[in-house]
Amino acid sequence: MKQGTRSRRHALLSNCIANQNAKVDEYALCPGAITPFMDLLRRADYRIQQMPCPEMTFLGANRWWQVREQYDTPGYRAHCRSLASSVAQLLAFQIKDGCDDLILIGVEGSGSSAVAITGVGSLWGGRPEDLAWEQVPGKGVWIEELEAVLAKHDLPVPRAYGFPGELRDFDMDRALAEFAHFLAARDRPHAQ
Amino acid sequence: MRNSDTRSRRIAVLPEALMNAHLANAGLMLSVQHALERVGYGVIQLPPSGAPPEVVEIAVRFVVDQVQDYLKNAYEVVEVTLGSDADEASRVFRAACRSRGIAVPKLPVEPGRRA
Numbered sequence: 001m002k003q004g005t006r007s008r009r010h011a012l013l014s015n016c017i018a019n020q021n022a023k024v025d026e027y028a029l030c031p032g033a034i035t036p037f038m039d040l041l042r043r044a045d046y047r048i049q050q051m052p053c054p055e056m057t058f059l060g061a062n063r064w065w066q067v068r069e070q071y072d073t074p075g076y077r078a079h080c081r082s083l084a085s086s087v088a089q090l091l092a093f094q095i096k097d098g099c100d101d102l103i104l105i106g107v108e109g110s111g112s113s114a115v116a117i118t119g120v121g122s123l124w125g126g127r128p129e130d131l132a133w134e135q136v137p138g139k140g141v142w143i144e145e146l147e148a149v150l151a152k153h154d155l156p157v158p159r160a161y162g163f164p165g166e167l168r169d170f171d172m173d174r175a176l177a178e179f180a181h182f183l184a185a186r187d188r189p190h191a192q
Numbered sequence: 193m194r195n196s197d198t199r200s201r202r203i204a205v206l207p208e209a210l211m212n213a214h215l216a217n218a219g220l221m222l223s224v225q226h227a228l229e230r231v232g233y234g235v236i237q238l239p240p241s242g243a244p245p246e247v248v249e250i251a252v253r254f255v256v257d258q259v260q261d262y263l264k265n266a267y268e269v270v271e272v273t274l275g276s277d278a279d280e281a282s283r284v285f286r287a288a289c290r291s292r293g294i295a296v297p298k299l300p301v302e303p304g305r306r307a
Binding site: 007015018019020021022023025026028029030031032033035038042043045047048049050052053056057060061062083085086089090093094 | 196197198199200201202203211212214215226228229230231232233234235236237239240242243244247250251254255257258261262264265267
């Protein structure tokens with residue numbers, strides 16, 4: 001892309017992809033940014049809009065692990081809507097000249113940031129201990145609220161991809177190949 | 193911190209122009225970003241220049257919320273600044289940090305140079 005031009009491809013990026021410090025303890029894949037993943041976005045000329053981490057901004061860096069049921073509260077949903085409103089306002093500014101593709105990058109396995117496979121555990125709560133939890137089809141609480149707020153602002157519906165770093169069968173090479181394929185499948189343009 | 197925690201506990205707050213340096217063929221800026229990532233910095237992006245002030249202010253507030261918690265937990269946070277500090281979001285970020293009594297060291301980059 002030539003200097004001075006504006007990309008019409010936009011990516012709403014989960015905070016932790018560029019900042020693994022936002023992950024809860026033991027879930028970081030690397031010290032800082034997931035550079036190979038970021039490089040795919042860069043090479044495809046996406047304008048990156050990193051979103052604030054809803055879990056980090058609600059419970060802080062020293063939070064416990066959480067499952068979807070624990071995030072599914074009116075207070076956390078209100079927090080998500082507040083963040084999502086800010087994301088939507090920035091996105092509206094960024095795409096004011098048009099949008100050829102809008103993607104949303106979430107985190108699979110998360111009770112908050114999953115786009116397709118979320119983490120649930122009906123027994124979780126009380127004294128911290130190692131309890132069973134499952135990865136099941138579904139969105140995280142943050143993604144549900146974010147998508148609702150984007151729709152309320154009449155913004156384009158993003159194509160969603162969930163980075164599978166929290167899934168039990170995670171493989172980085174396979175994840176990068178899948179994401180490259182996802183980026184190449186820009187078959188539903190959001191012309192404005 | 194317990195067990196196998198790989199988090200670097202180092203974070204760089206970046207102007208939007210630096211996060212998206214790949215769109216401007218900005219050689220040095222892109223090199224800076226890669227260098228930060230290579231040495232393990234996580235990055236937090238500021239809102240873009242030119243966005244409405246009220247939109248910038250709210251977005252920056254959430255950035256500062258994160259920075260404040262990281263500093264409370266003894267993470268290292270730096271702010272990467274471009275040239276003459278002309279970026280409005282960076283000014284708002286600094287003002288918000290000052291108002292909360294937060295000190296974030298600057299890491300200046302001269303955007304006119306090529307890598």
